[in-house]
Amino acid sequence: MQRLSAVVLRLEKALAGALTFAILLLVGLGSVARGLGAPQVWTDELAVHLMVMLAFIAASMGVALQNHMAMGLMPESLGPRGRRVLARVNQGLILGFMALMALLTWVWLDIPGLIAAGSGEALAESSFNFAWTDPTLTLGLRKIWFWLVIPASVLSGMLHVLAQIFAPLPETAV
Amino acid sequence: MIASLGFLILMALGAPLAFVLIAVAVILVLEGGNTALLSAFPQQLFAGMESPAMLTLPLFILLGELMGAGGIGRRLFAFAAALLPPLRAGMAQVNLLTNLMMASVLGSTVAQLTVMSRLAVPEMERAGYPRDVSATVTAAGGLLAPLLPPSMNLIVFAAVAQLPVGDLFAASILPGLAMAFAFMLVIAFLGWRAQLPVSGGLPLAARGRDLLMGLPALAVPLAAVGSILSGIATPTESAAMASLAALLVGGLIYRELTWAALPGIFVRSGITAGIVLYLVGAAQIMGWVMTFANVPAMAAEFIQEMAGSPLMFLILLNILLLLLGTVLEPVPAIILTAPVLLPVAVSGFGIDPVQFGLILCANLALGLLTPPVGAGLYTAALMTGVSAGRLSRLLLPFFGAMLAVIAGMTIHAALNAG
């Protein structure tokens, strides 16, 4: 499981770098195109969507790299034994959070409903759930292609934290 | 109630703040009984971050990384120091003056302090300043960005209040400069008390070399400022232009930026930006849940009933805003509070809407650096390696200076009310 977590993390890092590069390129392109008198309507929306994808990927990476932002007042005031307990508690809390997000995402995407209805349109019509049909403004794509980063980041975040839970705590933990 | 208690406990345990915020938001929704909010919760989390204004975050973080890796930050700072007469804590004052200049182009604290963290902190450290002090001065300097025009906070307030942005910008110059001056006094005091290094003792030849070597580095800030003022780029896009300049100068002139280093720079910037963005998104959804629970309107009603005079109202307002600022980011906080508080201030107490806006925005700007939730605080912490807790303690004198200026603004607004 640690091996799988490491592979996924490498993939996520590559993706984060590529997304950041793409954002720079898109914003630069938008600015230059406007300067040349040919503004592009789609660059901003695409850059923003890639940015949000980056945020969700980072949410999962932050678990693996343990660099999520935390106040961390307690760890400073604890002995080594207390820190080890606290590290385990935090892993449990993160797992709990990932489970919560997984549940919310499951309810929202309603995959059984989608299969029963046969298509996103049919699901929208029968239950007012537009998750699979909502359009973007200028990209000619459905939103769901970007939204899929949410379940992906929940799954990989869960993988990372499970890998930590099933590994012995390193001496240098926290 | 249960939710906020749980929030404090989980945070003290050191759990990732973004996750804690989102979990608390879910609990608040369940307590409030509006479970329909949950059926599209992940979608709203995504939508909360879908803002073009937030593009400043990844772009300026990237710019900071490129300037650091390309040796540009180092030379810019050496350039500024070479101009300096001997002065206690001189580098810290240079840092603040640089921030002041950047604030006249940039409108967002996070954008400014990400660049400055990469630019100034390593240089101050090299000059003999403790890293935490350097990070603190840099973070405080970032506060000037939204206090002086242009300012994202004032632009958002203007849209909510239907006021001309130009009026707000003009009125913000004096308090903004007062804030900068107050920060300089704090630095001078800290420099004297902590015996921070005296700078400016360089021999003439070394000064000349630093000035000459620094000239190409000036192309980077010039690309940012120039692309905005010439009408090529918006402030957000200027980061992309400056990044391009940093690539060219760092790669071709200083030859410190190599092809091999580039992927690492993009990955590092992406991770930092993503983590901060996700926290901002989490704070956003918390604000959204609070709005659904009608918290801002109830707070407005409460202070309207409590206050008997314009001054009393403004004091209560300051307290409320500072409290809100601890958990909310400035822009969502302005959107949350201005619509409910502005009518009370203007028609209830006769306060000038422009002065009200300045007080509101100054208070909420502070929120970026106050724990527990402050994107600016964590960005500075992440980029300098100083813990957020330590940083927030060291920032206290700067917060004090800012509150003193806000008090001045408050008294001025109260005297003019009616």
Add this chain to the structure above:
Amino acid sequence: QELKIGLITPPPHQWTRSAGHLAERLAAESEGRLKLSVFPAGQLGSEAQMLQQLQSGALDLAFMTVGEFANRDEEFNILVAPYLVETAEQAAKLLEGPTAAALQGKLGKLGLKGLGFGMAGMRIVLLSQPLGEEGTVKGRKIRTVPLASELDFWSMAGAAPTPLPLPDLFDSYANGQIDGMQLDLEGTFNTRYYDYSKAVLNSRHMIFPMVAVASGRKWQSLSEADRALIERLVAEETAAIRAAYPKIDADYAAKLAGAGVQVEEAGPEIFGSAVASWYETWRAKTPRLTELEAEAKALRGN
């Protein structure tokens, strides 16, 4: 019962004031049974977010511009056709007609219940530099929302339609990233963008419709009596908004004149041949446009 209404307009705007009035009347006429909270200035998020909230039943009511609807159903674009009507009075009448009603009927597919149309002032054009010798907007970068019909219109006029997020608008106009925008007289006065404009052109080239909607999910759960009450009161409020705008436009024209702003009259010629080409394209795309045109022609009486 607690209800919520969301809008993106700020507190002083007519739509927000009407929402407040609606809240008072709902409370009074339901004898306190229905309590409506107003969330102005995008407190609940952008219109895209509010639409999602309406669809999921988290939000109950909203006053929305047509942008999000036009993005999901092309026919909504016809409401912002150029030069449909000449005056705000005619615009109000047009929004009470059968085509508007038919469009409102299509909201059910989006998980909404349509409750009537409102509007803002007639659109005018602000330019940072005066019109050139040929007297058209050709070559100017004009800030627009990314709405297919508007992008088409400005492109056909030879201008470069430039979508720009609202917070960037002030800096961009002052620094010259864009050369112009469309607004109404009310917005022109309140933002004082006229300070940065060498030309304020009273083109009245487009109406600016608003749609009052309820959440479809929520609507199903309301009692027959509550539905009837909400339907009647919202219809009265939107009618009041439609009726108010001719006067609001006139008031702000006077205020602008009082501020020494020269508001120039401008006809379709400032858009070159865009009006004709726009109708050609969009008649083919949406046959319902022809019906709306016929109604508008009858209202104009020419």
